[in-house]
Amino acid sequence: MLHAVRRRCAGRPEQGFTLTELMVVVLIIAILIAIAVPTFLGARRRAQDRRAQSDLRNTLTAEKVHYADQHAYTQVKSDLTAIAPTLALDDVADSVPAGSSVAYTVNGEVVTLAARSDSGTCFYLRDDPAGATTYARGACEAPSATTNPFSADGWR
Numbered sequence: 001m002l003h004a005v006r007r008r009c010a011g012r013p014e015q016g017f018t019l020t021e022l023m024v025v026v027l028i029i030a031i032l033i034a035i036a037v038p039t040f041l042g043a044r045r046r047a048q049d050r051r052a053q054s055d056l057r058n059t060l061t062a063e064k065v066h067y068a069d070q071h072a073y074t075q076v077k078s079d080l081t082a083i084a085p086t087l088a089l090d091d092v093a094d095s096v097p098a099g100s101s102v103a104y105t106v107n108g109e110v111v112t113l114a115a116r117s118d119s120g121t122c123f124y125l126r127d128d129p130a131g132a133t134t135y136a137r138g139a140c141e142a143p144s145a146t147t148n149p150f151s152a153d154g155w156r
Helices: 002-010 019-070 077-083
Strands: 102-107 110-116 122-127 133-138
Touching: 019 077, 019 102, 019 110, 019 122
Parallel strands: none
Antiparallel strands: 102 110, 110 122, 122 133
């Protein structure tokens, strides 16, 4: 046994991988990365958009809670953050949404909210007691100035 090990060690030196083998491995890794990166970036964008949409829904819920208590909607940030402290609201009502905060405006009984996701897409939500809650997506502007087509069937 020892003789066989000595003969093997004394024989030809160990050889590494050939350049062709290394290039094939690098090519396979590059193909896997080319497939994975766009999928990851798409999932990230969708997650950022869902966060903005969730922020809009949570702000609308806070507005409805305030309405149930006071029989009126509010444009006062402190009223809404007292109900839901985790809300990220713009400091000034009816402003263009900045960062990942929610802009809001109240016109009588109609609440219009806007949020910009971290992907750059702006989402709008309008709640009208006479109608339904409607949704839109489009260029970023103040909620009261939005000319985006609102749709009852969700964000397009």
